Amino acid sequence: MKKVLICLLSLVLVISITGCGNNKKDNKEAENKKENNEIVTSNNSVVLYFSATGTTKIIANKIAKESNSDIIEIIPKEEYKKEDLDYNNDCRANREQNDDNARPEIKNDIDISKYDTIFLGYPIWWGTNPKIILTLLDKYDFTGKTIIPFCTSGSSDIKNSVNDLRNYKSDLIIKDGKRFSGSASDEEIKSFINENINISNDSKEVINSVKTIINKKEYKIVLEDNETAKSFVNLLPKEFTMSELNGNEKYIYLDNTLPTNASNPKRINAGDVMLYGNNCLVIFYKSFDTSYSYTKIGHIDNLPNLGNGNITVRFER
Ligand SMILES: Cc1cc2nc3c(=O)[nH]c(=O)nc-3n(C[C@H](O)[C@H](O)[C@H](O)COP(=O)(O)O)c2cc1C
Numbered sequence: 001m002k003k004v005l006i007c008l009l010s011l012v013l014v015i016s017i018t019g020c021g022n023n024k025k026d027n028k029e030a031e032n033k034k035e036n037n038e039i040v041t042s043n044n045s046v047v048l049y050f051s052a053t054g055t056t057k058i059i060a061n062k063i064a065k066e067s068n069s070d071i072i073e074i075i076p077k078e079e080y081k082k083e084d085l086d087y088n089n090d091c092r093a094n095r096e097q098n099d100d101n102a103r104p105e106i107k108n109d110i111d112i113s114k115y116d117t118i119f120l121g122y123p124i125w126w127g128t129n130p131k132i133i134l135t136l137l138d139k140y141d142f143t144g145k146t147i148i149p150f151c152t153s154g155s156s157d158i159k160n161s162v163n164d165l166r167n168y169k170s171d172l173i174i175k176d177g178k179r180f181s182g183s184a185s186d187e188e189i190k191s192f193i194n195e196n197i198n199i200s201n202d203s204k205e206v207i208n209s210v211k212t213i214i215n216k217k218e219y220k221i222v223l224e225d226n227e228t229a230k231s232f233v234n235l236l237p238k239e240f241t242m243s244e245l246n247g248n249e250k251y252i253y254l255d256n257t258l259p260t261n262a263s264n265p266k267r268i269n270a271g272d273v274m275l276y277g278n279n280c281l282v283i284f285y286k287s288f289d290t291s292y293s294y295t296k297i298g299h300i301d302n303l304p305n306l307g308n309g310n311i312t313v314r315f316e317r
Pocket of ligand 1: 051053054085152156
């Protein structure tokens with residue numbers, strides 16, 4: 001009996017020592033991550049990508065690794081063979097890109113329900129995203145999630161594809177994204193993640209003000225606690241040229257639409273930042289009575305008269 005007890009005790013001791021060791025290792029790893037400036041993100045981000053010839057896949061893997069994100073490949077039901085991608089001839093990929101109704105089927109079931117932030121990767125085909133990305137957006141509900149696009153290409157930029165995606169699903173939050181070459185450096189990948197994921201819509205993160213730079217001077221927008229303000233924050237950072245109107249406001253039509261809950265405020269106060277309709281961002285620099293309806297995004301204290309003409313305004317978290 002005594003022997004059995006000793007054995008048991010030794011076993012417990014061994015397990016607890018090994019356990020301790022692991023904890024220490026974990027702690028050490030966490031420390032190392034901090035020391036190496038590795039980006040530690042919440043686990044609610046995923047890299048979702050389509051890659052026909054493997055280039056986008058390389059970047060997708062790097063983004064997933066550096067951002068600690070999960071990774072899911074968008075697999076076409078009908079694989080793209082070499083001849084399907086022979087864009088100098090009448091190949092399948094070309095035909096799909098020329099067909100507004102083409103929605104190539106996706107083979108795998110994709111569960112995005114647990115993710116708030118989605119890095120969405122694809123190659124550029126004829127200046128835009130492959131049609132399978134539209135199949136993805138049709139099939140799954142991306143409402144309220146932040147989509148951060150990335151692409152690889154021979155040379156084309158990502159901008160055109162992002163505009164196309166925003167026009168296709170105007171209610172989605174789609175950030176500006178970035179084009180990579182297949183040989184993008186780790187530094188390039190890290191700064192892309194830093195620019196985007198630090199400002200991810202982590203549900204626990206409460207942001208109640210936004211920095212804005214107008215005519216090189218910094219102001220603070222104190223945000224309203226509403227969905228419009230939250231969605232606006234998810235678009236940042238952004239720089240706009242805002243147009244003058246009526247000697248009391250500067251405005252810009254956003255590429256994205258934002259949620260609205262408009263009402264007539266009766267009076268506009270200088271410094272109010274409002275949404276008119278679902279995509280017109282307005283900064284008022286004079287107070288006056290109004291009969292129009294707006295959704296309030298926030299307010300800038302002590303905003304001076306912004307004067308005549310267009311102005312450049314930068315919004316940052
Ligand atoms: C059908 C087709 C059309 C393409 N169109 C463009 C284009 O318009 N601009 C560009 O820079 N590259 C274009 N490319 C090149 C791809 O964007 C590039 O090779 C990309 O890195 C491939 O990514 P993947 O290996 O992940 O599929 C095209 C490739 C194919 C197959």
